[in-house]
Amino acid sequence: MLAAVAHAQNPSDPLSCLELREVPTPVPPAGWTRIKVKASSMNMHDVWTLRGVGHDPKNIPIILGCDVAGVTDDGREVIIYPVIADPDAGNGDETLDPNRALLSEQHDGGFAEYIVVPDRCVIPKPHQLSFEEAACLPVTWSTAYRMLFTQGQLKAGDRVLVQGAGGGVASAAIALAAAAGATVYATSRTEEKRALALELGAHDAFESGARLPERVDLVIETVGEATWGHSLRCLRPGGAIVIAGTTSGTSPEADLGRIFYQQLRVLGSTGSTRHEMVAMLRMLATTGLRPRIDRVLPLERIHEGFAAMIAGETQGKIVITVS
Ligand SMILES: NC(=O)c1ccc[n+]([C@@H]2O[C@H](COP(=O)([O-])OP(=O)(O)OC[C@H]3O[C@@H](n4cnc5c(N)ncnc54)[C@H](OP(=O)(O)O)[C@@H]3O)[C@@H](O)[C@H]2O)c1
Structure with missing residues (x-):
């Protein structure tokens, strides 16, 4: 499958460290779900990874993208809770698990045709939200x-x-x-x-x-x-x-x-629990609030999207779609 991979880190030229390449399609281990990615939005977090800030070099290469929406192998439209963590290790709050990791930190992210995540990270997408809108929500x-x-x-x-x-x-x-x-x-x-x-x-x-x-x-x-x-x-x-x-x-x-x-x-405050994300989604579904989308680009044009974000030329989220 095609994926946008951080293959190196460079503080002054982050985009030279991002490559679109063919990688094996992931197979979900027991207790994990595979999702065909429909949309995935960009965050400055992806740029910090490429710059080598706050991201362990031993986890390179890795597929970027921590805000993802798509369709499971059995046809469910979903949005992904982006924190891989154990609530029990955080006294019932997974944001307090000392070993928690955001998607794309230790596990491949969503700028790809497919992603695999633990079953508990899979949340039904409210029908009121498009895939592009849903993909803007999990992190911010x-x-x-x-x-x-x-x-x-x-x-x-x-x-x-x-x-x-x-x-x-x-x-x-x-x-x-x-x-x-x-x-x-x-x-x-x-x-x-x-x-x-x-x-x-x-x-x-x-x-x-x-x-x-x-x-x-x-x-x-x-x-x-x-x-x-x-x-x-x-x-x-x-x-x-x-x-x-x-x-x-x-x-x-x-x-x-x-x-x-x-x-x-x-x-x-850091991130959210799965429960808080579900509540936030309900709030958007009932209030009509929607994220502002600056532009939607196909995966093949991901470098163009990152260049605009780094230049501060955007008003709202940049969403990458995958066909
Ligand atoms: N804890 C978490 O879970 C979590 C999650 C997401 C993001 N973050 C962090 O939250 C921070 C904000 O991220 P973001 O992506 O929402 O926004 P951002 O693009 O990093 O910027 C936040 C705002 O700060 C203001 N700003 C920047 N430099 C400033 C300066 N020198 N003086 C005054 N204002 C300044 C700007 O507002 P104006 O241009 O409107 O003045 C800017 O829009 C980042 O540090 C990010 O790493 C944390």
Whole structure:
């Protein structure tokens, strides 16, 4: 079968390490399911793998792609829960399994004609979602769902600030929080992305670092160093900040005095459980929320898609389809 394989790692020229090549069609071991891939979307995670960041070189070569939807050998339309992990090893929460792995880290991913995954990773695709839409959801939308509703305990009527509206997790968080009845404030460095935030359901959008009309109950943080101080200052006493990423850097001034005096809660968040992903899918099916797709390309044009993503030319997800 045809697959997009990371065959090397290079920090300055990641795309030279990605090759479309013929590989053997996988045969599922006992307890695993084979899926004919219909659509698979791109993430910066794939680029970090090609650059050699956060990916063990001993797992190269590997097929990239961690957001996948397709059809099982017995004809079920499915979407893949992308974390291979054991809930028992995480006290009932697979995101806490110390040996958890995202698809394409230790196991071949979805930029290929077929993929095999553990049976528990197979989730029925809601009929309301196309394969292209479904393939945009497992990583960013499930992460945003856990940040808001599990870690952040968001309730209707709460006020939430989402930093860096242009990001994949941030834009999903804006849409989900607004649909859940929260008042949503968003920040972005550009006018264009502030307009996008309003389109997604934010009630108001501000330049990064601007004073908000009121303090908030919850901050959704994926930008990191550049916005951390602002996030802390925007919280009401007792409010919570949930952090899942640090795009602009990992070491801001901690401002510990503010944290203890205002009794703020700082919570990390990574990925989602299978259950949270199923709940997120139900929420999309019933609310009509949909991910924004920038473009759809065939597997043969995957390099073109990655080049656009690396250049920051995209507004929404790039989806790869496989015929
Ligand atoms: N924990 C998890 O499970 C998980 C899952 C997915 C992603 N992540 C992580 O979450 C982070 C966000 O990823 P993403 O793909 O959603 O978005 P992203 O494309 O990495 O960017 C997030 C946003 O940060 C803002 N930003 C970047 N540099 C900035 C700076 N110097 N100053 C101010 N704002 C800046 C930008 O917003 P504006 O342009 O709108 O200002 C950008 O859109 C990444 O670090 C990623 O690795 C974690």
